[in-house]
Amino acid sequence: xxxxxxxxxxxxxxxxxxxxxxxxxxxxxxxxxxxxxxxxxxxxxxxxxxxxxxxxxxxxxxxxxxxxxxxxxxxxxxxxxxxxxxxxxxxxxxxxxxxxxxxxxxxxxx
Amino acid sequence: xxxxxxxxxxxxxxxxxxxxxxxxxxxxxxxxxxxxxxxxxxxxxxxxxxxxxxxxxxxxxxxxxxxxxxxxxxxxxxxxxxxxxxxxxxxxxxxxxxxxxxxxxxxxxxxx
Numbered sequence: 001x002x003x004x005x006x007x008x009x010x011x012x013x014x015x016x017x018x019x020x021x022x023x024x025x026x027x028x029x030x031x032x033x034x035x036x037x038x039x040x041x042x043x044x045x046x047x048x049x050x051x052x053x054x055x056x057x058x059x060x061x062x063x064x065x066x067x068x069x070x071x072x073x074x075x076x077x078x079x080x081x082x083x084x085x086x087x088x089x090x091x092x093x094x095x096x097x098x099x100x101x102x103x104x105x106x107x108x109x110x
Numbered sequence: 111x112x113x114x115x116x117x118x119x120x121x122x123x124x125x126x127x128x129x130x131x132x133x134x135x136x137x138x139x140x141x142x143x144x145x146x147x148x149x150x151x152x153x154x155x156x157x158x159x160x161x162x163x164x165x166x167x168x169x170x171x172x173x174x175x176x177x178x179x180x181x182x183x184x185x186x187x188x189x190x191x192x193x194x195x196x197x198x199x200x201x202x203x204x205x206x207x208x209x210x211x212x213x214x215x216x217x218x219x220x221x222x
Contacts, residue, residue, distance in 0.1 A: 008150070034209035043114075043200055043213030044153070088152065095208055096160065097168060098143070102152035 003027055006089055006101030015110050019076040023089035023101045026070065030091040030099075033065050035074045038086045038103065047087075048074060079108045112137045116201050116214035123191055124222050131186045131217050133201030141204040142184040143168070143211070144176065146197040153200065159184055191221040 006023045013019055021035075031052050036044035048063035050056050050072075056063045062075040072091075076083055089101040114135045123129055135142065143158035145168075155168030159178040173195055175187040184203075188195060198218050202211040 004152075006152075032209045034211075036211075041216075043202075043215050044211075045213070046210050049209045090153075090209060090211075092209060095206070096141075096158060096166070098155055098209065098211070099169070100145075100153035102150055 004089065004091060004099050004101040007104055008102055010105040010107060012107045012109060013079055015079060015081060015108055017079050017108070019079050019083070019106060019108075021074040021076075021087050021089075021104050021106070023072050023091075024070055025072075025091055025099075027091070027093065027099075028067075028070065029093040031067075032092040032095055033063070033072050034090040034092075034098075035061075035063055036088040036090060036100075038088060040085075044088055081108050081110050083108050112212070114201055114203055114212055114214035116199075116217045118217060119215065120218050122220045122222065125192055126190050129188050129191060129219075131188075131199060131201075131219070133184045133186065133214060134182050135184075135201075135203040135212070136182065137203060137205070137212065138181065139203035139205050139212070140181070141206065142178065143202050143204075144174070144184070144186045145200045145202065146170065146195075147200060147216075148197050156186070156199075188219075191219075193221050195219065196221050 035048040038044040086103040144156040145153040157176040201214045
C-alpha cells in the first residue's frame, strides 16, 4: 500500500460544476496537509494548507481534513476552464519530509 | 521577483557522465529540497536541507548528492547518472517548517 493514495483521473467536468478531489493516507503521524496545483510544464504551486484536522476555505476552494479516517479533500466550486491542471495532495509529519500523492488530472470543459 | 531558479531546464546526457543541476532562491528561505517527478509516482523527495551545512535524505536519495554551502543555493549532483535517473526534477524552498513550498520550473533530465 502506498503511503498516500490519490485517484489519478483524468477527471472531466463542465464549467460551473463542483469538483471533489480526494486523498487517503496511511501514516497517522501526518499533521500538515497541503494541496498543490500544477499546470503543464510548470512547477507545483500551493493552493491550500491545513494543519491538523478541520476545514479551510479560500474563495472557490475548500480543503477538508479528517484525521480519524485518514482522508483529505479539496472542493472547487464554480469550476472554470483555468482550473484545468493536475492537483497534488501532500502531507508531512514534521514539516521536513513531504510525501505527495501521484496527482489527479482535471479538465474543466467550457 | 521572488523565485526559485533551476538550471539547466533541459539536459540530455550519457550514462556515467557527472552532472550538476543548480538551484537558487532569492527569498532567504532556510529550507530547500529536491524532488523527482515520474508518471504515476508523483513527486518523491530526494534530499532536503533545513539550513546551511544541514542536509538529510528524503525517500529516494540513492545515486544523488547535495550540498548547502550558502543559504540561497542547493545544487543536486549526479556523480554517475544512470538511465533510471531520467526524470523531471524540481527544486523547492520554504520559509519554515510548513507546507508552503515554492517550486522552481523544473529540469527535465534524460540519461541515455
